[in-house]
Amino acid sequence: MSTPSGLQYKRIMKGTGVKAKTGQEILLFETTRYRNGTILYSNEGTTTPVKVLIGGNQATLAVDEALVGMKVGEVKEIIAPPYLVKRKDYPPNVHPDSTLVIKLILHKILWQPL
Structure with missing residues (x-):
């Protein structure tokens, strides 16, 4: 599937x-990798999830967009073009013009907005 x-x-x-x-x-x-399978980052298989404020x-932008609508325990794999994974600073192992494949596992929703 794809989004607009x-x-x-x-x-x-x-x-x-x-x-x-x-x-x-x-x-x-999450596990982030290049399309060729090279893993850039993963905390999957650890006991330490990452805390994120959606939006x-x-x-x-790709991760924020993908998280909206997910439910606890859901696993989603996204293929994000470079313009959706742009950052101010890049880790040394990530090329700024890369399409990334990101596996997301929603572990827990901490609170609901008012």
């Missing part, structure tokens, strides 16, 4: 409960 912004995604596993919304803090596990400029 050009983000491609597939749902690997359905989640349960309420859908995540912009303005919520969530905990997630709070803490994640790339």
Whole structure:
């Protein structure tokens, strides 16, 4: 599937409960890789999820867009073009003009916005 912004995604596993919304803090596990399979970052398989405020400029546009509507336990894989994963600063192992494949696992929704 794809969105109007050009983000491609597939749902690997359905989640349960309420859908995540912009303005919520969530905990997630993720694995980011190049299309050739080279892993750039992963906290999957650890006990330490990342805390993200959806829409709070803490994640790339691609990750923020993909998280909206996910449910706890849902697993989604996105293919994000370079313009959706642009950052101010890049880790030394990430080329700024790369299309990235990101596996997202929504671990927990911490709070609901008012």
